[in-house]
Amino acid sequence: MGWAEMVVGIVLVVTIGQIVRAKMGIRRDGQSGDYVAHDPAASAEARRLQEEVRTLKDRIAVLERVITDNHSSVSLDREIEKLRDDRN
Incomplete structure (x- = not known):
């Protein structure tokens, strides 16, 4: 050859x-x-999971903001107590 x-x-x-x-x-x-x-099914699943992760990150950011913001947590406590008093 x-x-x-x-x-x-x-x-x-x-x-x-x-x-x-x-x-x-x-x-x-x-x-x-x-x-x-x-695999179109795998890429659709990946997009769904990415959207779910994005949603969870947004929820975590809101929770962090609520926990770390002292002023709003104090006012949140007042509002919860006010609702409890109104219910009784």
């Missing part, structure tokens, strides 16, 4: 590999460069 036949063989193997990957839906990840299977 000569060098020209070897070059043609390598090109042929690489081309067939790329065609097989394309048919199977395997793509290269833009960030890490790894090959990953394209």
